[in-house]
Amino acid sequence: MKLWQDKLRKIDPYVPGEQSDAPGLVKLNANENPYPPSPRVQELLRGACAADFRRYPDANGSNLRRALAKHFGLGEDQVFMGNGSDDVLALCFQAFFASGQPILFPDITYSFYPVWCDLLRVPFERVPLQDDFRIDPRSFDRPNGGVIFPNPNAPTSLGEGPGFIEDILQHNQDCIVIVDEAYVDFGGVSSVPLLEKYGNLVVVQTMSKSRSLAGLRIGYALCAPELCAVLDAVKNSYNSYTMDMLALACGTASVEDDAYFRETCAKVVATRERAAKQLRGLGFTVLPSQTNFLFATHEKHAARAIFEALREKDIFIRYFNAPRIDNYLRITVGTEEEMDRLAAALQEVL
C-alpha cells in the first residue's frame, strides 16, 4: 500500500454498455436510430476541410445555438449545449443540485442519475413508480433539493402530458425541475412550451436518438437565461471547448433539415406500432411506448432466458437485472426488416 493511493478517488467503475459491430448482428440494445442522419450532414462532411482543425472551435457554438433557438422559438440565451445529453445532465447536476438537500427521481429510470449523484456528492432519494410503472406526481411532494425525471421515462417507454408536468412544477416551485426528453421526438409531448411560465424548469434533449447523431455527441438544455448562464459558467470552468467543430457543424445541419427529421421519426413510430403488434401476437405484454424502444414482458417465458436465446441468434436487446423490471426486455425499434427478424427469432425461441 502506497501513501498516494489514499489520495485517489474511491469510485465503483461504471461499465459502459456493450457495443459490437459484428457483421450480421441485429443491434437493438442501445436505442440507436436505424436511419442515417440528414443528408445535409453527409454533404457537410464532403466539404469539410481538415486544415480548419488547427483552430479552436467556437466555445459558444453560436451557429448551433442560433439554429436550436430558432427551431424552438426561444432566445439564444435559453440554449445550452454539451457533449451529448450525458454531459449536459452532469453539468446540470453540478449547476442546479448544490443545496445539500436530497434530489428526487423515480426508482425505475435512467441509470446514470444515481451515478452522477455519487460522483458529484449530491444526496438523492428514489421515489417509487406506481404499480403500472407510471410516475406518481405526488411522490415529489416533499422537501427536496431538486427533481429530475425523463419524459417519456426510460426504460418504461411511458410518457405523460403537459398537465402532468405542470402539476409537478406547481408543487415544486422552490427547486429546479429537470425534464429529460431524450426520447420525446417519437410521440411524446415536450415541456418546452412550459418554459415561458416556469423559470425553474430545465428541458434536456439529445441528438443521439431522433437525429441519428449518437456518434457525434450532441445534447442541449433549454431553460431560462438565468439558468443558462449558470450552466455556461460551470461548463466554462470545466472545459471551455467541449464540442468539436464537426459536431457543431453537423448538429446545425441536422436542425436545419426539419422535414427529414420529421419523416424519419414518423418511420420509427410506424415500425414501433407494427412491432408492438407482432410482440403482442407472440404473447408479450407491451407497454404503450412513446419512445424508439419497446418495454415488454412475457407471461410464460422469463425475460432473461429470452434475452440470452436471442443473443445466441445474434440479436442484441437489453435486459436489466434490477428490482421490479427483471422480467422485462427493452427492445430498440430498428428497421422493419430487423423487427421482422426479431419476430421470427422470437417465434423459434418461445
Added chain:
Amino acid sequence: MKLWQDKLRKIDPYVPGEQSDAPGLVKLNANENPYPPSPRVQELLRGACAADFRRYPDANGSNLRRALAKHFGLGEDQVFMGNGSDDVLALCFQAFFASGQPILFPDITYSFYPVWCDLLRVPFERVPLQDDFRIDPRSFDRPNGGVIFPNPNAPTSLGEGPGFIEDILQHNQDCIVIVDEAYVDFGGVSSVPLLEKYGNLVVVQTMSKSRSLAGLRIGYALCAPELCAVLDAVKNSYNSYTMDMLALACGTASVEDDAYFRETCAKVVATRERAAKQLRGLGFTVLPSQTNFLFATHEKHAARAIFEALREKDIFIRYFNAPRIDNYLRITVGTEEEMDRLAAALQEVL
C-alpha cells in the same frame, strides 16, 4: 428572489479567450499551430460516412488508445483519453486530488488550475516561481494533496529536463504528480520515460498544439494502469462517450503519421528561433522558449501598449493583466510570413 435560486451553484463565470476569424487577421493569441494536421486526416474525412453517426462511438476509443500506446511504447492500460487535455486534466483533478489536502502549483502557470480547484472544491496553494520565472523544485517540499505543473511551463515557455522532474518526484512520493506536457513536442523533454519508475506520475498531453487538432478536442493522460483505471472509472461515471467518432478516427490518423508530425514541429521550432532573433533585434528580452510561443518583454515600451497597438493593426497576441507578468507578451509562433508581418508591425509601433 426565488427560493430555487438558493439551490444554484455560485460560480464566477470563466470567460473563454477571444476567438476571431476576421479575414486578414494575424492570429497569434491562442497557441494554435500554423500548419494543417496530417494529410491523412483530410483523407479520412473524404471517406467518412455520416450513416455511421447513428451509432454510439467506441466508449473505450480502442483504436486511438492502441495507436497512442504503440507510439509511446506503453501498455494500452496506461493510456486514458478525453475531450481535449482540459477534459483530461479536470478528470485528473477529480480522480487524484481527493485527499482534502491542498494541491500545489506555480503562481505563474496555466490559468485553469485554480478554476478547476474552485469548481471541484479542491484546496490549493500557489508556490512562487523564482525571479527568473523558473520553477523551484524545493517549493513543492511540503505536505500536499498533489502537485501539478506544466513542462514546459506556460506562459513562461521555459522547460526543464528529466533530472529536474525526477527530483520533484523523489521528494513527492506520497501524492500524485501531474506533468502537463501540452507544449512538450516543440523541443521540451518528455517525462514519459519516468513512468516506468514512478507509479505516482501522470503525464498529460494534447493534440491541440503539435498535432494541429485543436478543433477536434483530443487530449490524453499516460500513467500507471492503476491510475488509468481510476480515470476511466471517474470518466465513465460522468459521461461514457466523451469522444466522438470523428475525433477518435482523426486522432488515430494523426498518431500514425509520425513523419509529418516531426516535420511540422521542426518547422514551428525553426520559425520560433528566427522570430525570437527578430524580436531581440527590436529590443525585446525573449525567454528561451521550448514551446510554440514566445514570452517577451520590452525595456522601453509597456507590454499592454504594444498589445493594444498590434490589435489596431489586426495582429492578435496575448497580454495577461496579472502580477509579475503584466509587462510580458505571449506570442504564438505562426508561419514565417506571419512572424515577418508581426516584426514589421512592431517596427512601426515601437
